[in-house]
Amino acid sequence: MSGLCLHGYARGHVQGVSYRAFARSQAIAHAVHGYARNLVDGRVELLLCGEESAIQSVIAALRAGPPLAHVDAVELTATTWRDCDGFRIE
Secondary structure (H helix, E strand, O other): OOOEEEEEEEEEEOOOOOHHHHHHHHHHHOOOEEEEEEOOOOOEEEEEEEOHHHHHHHHHHHHHOOOOOEEEEEEEEEOOOOOOOOEEEO
């Protein structure tokens, strides 16, 4: 598969509110691969790889977040393509 890979972070109240599980469900629904992992500073690190339109749909959902989250920002930049097997929560 080829396409776009974006790497970055979600900031705000994004830990302890099922944000990573929400990211995974959105990624699976749009055939986007990568991962979401909590960082010690309270952010969630994200890697999204797939077709650009699918990634944009996932980003829109991540900016809204799940019901208990309060997302201040989702900041992503293009990175080298990585072959990922599904979408992992780390």
